[in-house]
Amino acid sequence: MFFRKFGEKLKSLFGGRKIDEAFFEELEDTLIEGDLGARLTDEIITELRETARKEKITEAADLQKRMKEILSGYIEAYADKPRKGHLTVYMILGVNGVGKTTSIAKMAKRFTSEGYKVLLAAGDTFRAAAVDQLDIHAERLGIRIVKQQMGSDPGAVIYDAITSALAQGDDLILADTAGRMHNKENLMKELQKMDKVIHARGIEDADYRKFLVIDATTGQNGVSQALLFNQAVKLDGIILTKYDSAAKGGALVQIGRTLGLPILFVCTGEKYDDIRPFDKEEFLTSLMGLE
Numbered sequence: 292m293f294f295r296k297f298g299e300k301l302k303s304l305f306g307g308r309k310i311d312e313a314f315f316e317e318l319e320d321t322l323i324e325g326d327l328g329a330r331l332t333d334e335i336i337t338e339l340r341e342t343a344r345k346e347k348i349t350e351a352a353d354l355q356k357r358m359k360e361i362l363s364g365y366i367e368a369y370a371d372k373p374r375k376g377h378l379t380v381y382m383i384l385g386v387n388g389v390g391k392t393t394s395i396a397k398m399a400k401r402f403t404s405e406g407y408k409v410l411l412a413a414g415d416t417f418r419a420a421a422v423d424q425l426d427i428h429a430e431r432l433g434i435r436i437v438k439q440q441m442g443s444d445p446g447a448v449i450y451d452a453i454t455s456a457l458a459q460g461d462d463l464i465l466a467d468t469a470g471r472m473h474n475k476e477n478l479m480k481e482l483q484k485m486d487k488v489i490h491a492r493g494i495e496d497a498d499y500r501k502f503l504v505i506d507a508t509t510g511q512n513g514v515s516q517a518l519l520f521n522q523a524v525k526l527d528g529i530i531l532t533k534y535d536s537a538a539k540g541g542a543l544v545q546i547g548r549t550l551g552l553p554i555l556f557v558c559t560g561e562k563y564d565d566i567r568p569f570d571k572e573e574f575l576t577s578l579m580g581l582e
């Protein structure tokens with residue numbers, strides 16, 4: 292259901308025809324259009340040609356499932372869950388406007404409904420409106436928030452949040468961050484500072500996770516962002532937003548293939564419940580037009 296347009300294109304491409312050169316050319320164009328990128332597209336086509344040759348497959352339809360199997364090797368769902376009765380920190384990263392704050396609110400609601408004690412940390416101190424935005428969500432959802440005034444050190448906000456969470460016995464801190472366009476050095480410096488604060492407060496690496504939010508509508512840009520952030524700080528996974536308006540999902544496959552990053556959640560709208568854990572089977576079935 293997510294990628295109807297792209298899926299439909301693949302469906303009609305694979306449907307009722309023999310495999311020939313024209314088929315592979317059309318498939319190549321479609322995959323590039325679907326944001327799979329030139330390199331990955333090449334890899335997939337090569338593997339499909341090989342499969343068709345080896346197994347003497349002549350009907351394109353018989354290759355559709357094989358392609359899904361190939362893609363299935365490229366992406367995974369993020370499998371870890373925060374432990375209850377033990378503090379975990381999720382740092383939510385991403386460039387401007389991708390949906391960090393909104394996703395934090397959605398996750399907060401979801402984890403709370405699963406019985407987690409959640410605390411929000413207003414780590415985006417860059418804009419006054421950012422603190423207010425998270426504060427409004429906290430109030431609406433009845434979830435505790437730790438905040439400071441605009442311009443204060445985000446590290447200090449995180450420090451306070453951890454102190455407060457430990458005192459209150461919270462299970463999970465969801466930390467918002469500023470969405471500035473970063474260069475790698477800047478980003479690294481900022482996040483290393485944050486790491487230091489978090490470690491100084493006694494949180495171990497295993498309990499400190501960094502997720503990058505990617506806007507599904509940005510295609511190749513999302514892939515570049517994942518590359519940059521992952522180089523600057525080791526990411527633990529991806530949250531994909533704006534799936535609702537996106538007709539393609541290839542960028543996610545590319546990120547999985549090139550960076551090996553698992554996907555935590557996908558968001559499909561602006562309402563609190565427009566979020567769900569990544570389901571590989573559902574995603575690929577929809578992406579491939581197999582439903």
Ligand SMILES: Nc1nc2c(ncn2[C@@H]2O[C@H](COP(=O)(O)OP(=O)(O)OP(=O)(O)O)[C@@H](O)[C@H]2O)c(=O)[nH]1
Pocket residue numbers: 385386387388389390391392393394415421469470471532533534535536558559560561565
């Ligand atoms: N359609 C749709 N809109 C979304 C989704 N997630 C977020 N948005 C919208 O995208 C816009 C930006 O969302 P924010 O959560 O403020 O993004 P942000 O990354 O925190 O932005 P900055 O703090 O400015 O960097 C808002 O208008 C959200 O309502 C989604 O999954 N689908």
Ligand SMILES: [Mg+2]
Pocket residue numbers: 391392393415421467470
């Ligand atoms: Mg924000």
